[in-house]
Amino acid sequence: MKFTYEVEQDNIKIKTFLAQKGISKRLLAKIKFAGGLILVNGQEEIVTHMVNSGDTVEITIPSENPSEKLLAQKYPLDVIFEDEHFLVINKPARFASVTSSVHPNNTISNFVQDYLIRQNYENKKVHIVTRLDRDTSGLMMFAKHGFAHSHMDKMLQDRTIEKKYYALVESSDMLEKEGEIILPIDREEGSIIKRCVAESGKQAHTSYKLLEKKDDTSLLDIKLHTGRTHQIRVHFSHLGAPLLGDDLYGGSINKIQRQALHCHSLEFIHPFTNEKIKLEANLPEDMRNLINE
Structure with a gap:
């Protein structure tokens, strides 16, 4: 796979220039030692070679x-x-x-x-x-x-990749129409799997909007600002609104046999084209049936 760049400054080493383009030391070593290639204006060069404004650098990354x-x-x-x-x-x-x-x-x-x-x-x-x-x-x-x-x-x-989730939770008086949850999360003592809200943990930030409420079930649209393990599950369980089907954190399994959580939106700036990419995935049937029944 080949990538071509135009140099826009003088007296800079190839390895420094490529680092500015996101080429890690590990990837650069792979280019050097595993069949890759670095060309400057069509000529093979080593990573310490100096390039200048107007030069063209082409790298070939091995398969x-x-x-x-x-x-x-x-x-x-x-x-x-x-x-x-x-x-x-x-x-x-x-x-x-x-x-x-x-x-x-x-x-x-x-x-x-x-x-x-x-x-x-x-x-x-x-x-x-x-x-x-x-x-x-x-x-x-x-x-x-x-x-x-x-x-x-x-x-x-x-944190420039935006992820949003749909979740079905047990309705709670602590849930507002929209809100922010900023609470630290740590591993629960004595467990290698379960997490909990604890002052000793790492800061975690979740925001949400209440989309629909039906009887004892609420549909939320959730945005993660951090990515802690089980973050959504822990935060809403702490608010007395565990995810349906999430028996690890107190959710009822009477209506669904898995945690009712679905990543529905992914948004980012494409690093190679600079296009804004926004992707969507509809609510799956098992969760949709619960809110429609």
């Missing part, structure tokens, strides 16, 4: 092979967006995002690995940008090469 540890498994993906840099799918509930000792296969990563191989893309390594809990549905982003992944990691750190 990435699929991981030998990740089994490719066929499953029909609901592709919402795709270009040469990114893949965004609408993840169904009940599938883990990544493999683990508990879920060694049949994960979204296995399915995307198969998709990349069958499409015969130049890069076949799976790069997860945003992941979702096993029982959460909705938009999930993958980068199609390491350079795209590093760009999106930086955007996640800078």
Whole structure:
């Protein structure tokens, strides 16, 4: 995969110039030692070569092979967006995002690995940008090469990727028409999974709007400003409004057998085209049926 840049300043080393373009030291080492190439005005150069305004720098990033540890498994993906840099799918509930000792296969990563191989893309390594809990549905982003992944990691750190969720929660007097929840979250003592609101935790910020209320169920539109583990589930449970189906945090499982949480919106500035990308995924049937019944 090739990328071309025009230099706009004098007396700058190639490695410094490329760092300004988002090329990490790790990726630069891969270009140098794993079959990549750096050209300046058509001539191969080393990373310490000085470039000047008007020079053209072209980099070739070596292709990435699929991981030998990740089994490719066929499953029909609901592709919402795709270009040469990114893949965004609408993840169904009940599938883990990544493999683990508990879920060694049949994960979204296995399915995307198969998709990349069958499409015969130049890069076949799976790069997860945003992941979702096993029982959460909705938009999930993958980068199609390491350079795209590093760009999106930086955007996640800078909080310039906007994610919004629909959630069905148990109605609570503590819920307002719209509000902000700014409460720290830490791991619950004695548990390796469960989180809780605790002063010892990391700051977490969630905002929400009440879209609809029906009997003892409320439909919320939620925006994450931070990305703590189980953040939405913990914050609303703390308000006495646990997600339906979320038995880990006190939600009733009488109406739905998974936490009623769906990532419906993903918005970001495309790092390679500078376009504003806004993607949507409709409320899934199991959650829609609950609010319509």
